[in-house]
Amino acid sequence: MTEAAAILRTGRKFDQVLRGAREVFMADGFEGASVDDIARAAGVSKATLYSYFPDKRLLFMEVAQVECRRMAENVVAMVDDCKPAREVLTIAATELTAFLVSDFSQQMFRICIAERDRFPELGQTFYEAGPQNGQRQMVEYLEKAVNKGELAIDNLQLAAEQFSELCKVRIWTRAAIGVQKSFSKAELDAIATQAVDMFMARYGA
CATH class of the missing domain: 1.10.357.10 (Tetracycline Repressor, domain 2)
Structure with missing residues (x-):
């Protein structure tokens, strides 16, 4: 992992994304979890979400x-x-x-x-x-x-x-x-x- 990538995967918004994703995966499963719902639960934009995780599987x-x-x-x-x-x-x-x-x-x-x-x-x-x-x-x-x-x-x-x-x-x-x-x-x-x-x-x- 590059230094820039390492920095990207830390901080308040990154933690928000993980918390939001956890909440949605727990409620809707993997297939039922939409990127829109995860971004909404995390309180971030879809662009921010994709900057961390371009693939739902990675998230x-x-x-x-x-x-x-x-x-x-x-x-x-x-x-x-x-x-x-x-x-x-x-x-x-x-x-x-x-x-x-x-x-x-x-x-x-x-x-x-x-x-x-x-x-x-x-x-x-x-x-x-x-x-x-x-x-x-x-x-x-x-x-x-x-x-x-x-x-x-x-x-x-x-x-x-x-x-x-x-x-x-x-x-x-x-x-x-x-x-x-x-x-x-x-x-x-x-x-x-x-x-x-x-x-x-x-x-x-």
Whole structure:
């Protein structure tokens, strides 16, 4: 990216565009989201919108990346590597379960599925910014825990993916197909706790 482009992708109007796009994508999906509606929601002109994102797909991918990055940064900020593994994993599981059933996560998933054949890059971007990035950071933490003797894991990547799947039990499928649209904190905390219990039963040193 050139210096001019880097400057262009910062500032108040750029943030406005992202907020407006997020609002419209959440309400109307990808196909139903019009550039006019996004510009209106963002409070900017179409010319300003196009100066940042000449293609609606690029805008969607930026929204997905920013939101997933924010979630990951929040989790990292809460984690203290000096704390016991169970405590660290519980924090991660609690944040992950809440994110999985959030309106944003569910809508992004639906959009990626709906546009899978026409725009596979949408799903690829969401996967890389969300699940893949989360697993990468989990692998980094698990390696530290193994080196400290708290966990015994041979395949770190597999263990990271297993941890993510444990956090989906009961809630993910129900949310994805609309069987259950809201989840209490108690429900999510129970899933997070059980995920950590099972993970520690398998990998605790």
